[in-house]
Amino acid sequence: MGLLFKTYPVGPLGCNCTVLADDVSREAIVIDPGDESPEFHAFIKEYDLKVKVALHTHAHLDHITGTRQLKEKTSCDIYLHRGDQWMYDNLPLQCQMFGFDPAEPLPVDHYLDHGQELKVGPFKIKVIHSPGHSPGSVCFLLEEHKVVFTGDTLFRQGIGRTDLWGGSYEEIMGSLTDRILVLDDSLLVVPGHGPTTTIGDERAENPFVQGV
DSSP states (O other), X not given: OOEEEEEEEETTTTEEEEEEEETTTOEEEEEOOOSOOHHHHHHHHHTTOEEEEXXXXXXXXHHHTTHHHHHHHHOOEEEEEGGGHHHHHTHHHHHHHTTOOOOOOOOOOEEEOTTOEEEETTXXXXXXXXXXXXXXXXXXXXXXXXXXXXXXXXXXXXXXXXXXXXXXXXXXXXXXXXXXXXXXXXXXXXXXXXXXXXXXXXXXXOTTSTTO
């Protein structure tokens, strides 16, 4: 199986939106469609991808603003952890706080649970609930491809904010130490914003988790 893997920073807050696709079946997953992006949609069209699923690491506006457009263009299923449903439903209020005026969000099709394994075409995706940045924050682990998508739970040399709606410093530290930094050192980490890193580098060098 060949892998098509492309990450685009989208929207004014630079959310990392990733397209994962099998280059044979053309079945694709989109992680965090945070905004409308001509480059992102051009990539889908160029490779004639069939987007089956939109996965969300959480429901802050910069990770979900493009979801409605993606659903309307591709008929993909929307996945979210139930803990962020209230925040997802309040996308218009979130956007008003930043001066945006988005369309109402479409209904969530499926809810994510900790330990759940999703099968999308040839892909196997393990769901890791990682509350702290938000109550329903999750990470997506693709062990076969040695990559984990950490949303705004873990960044290169940083961790997610906990001063937003539903945030908790104690919870995010528990998520990091018990569920994320125990993963294999070699895993590529694709965070919700900024450059990639690895689990090993963050365990060794991230100043926010030293000594925990």
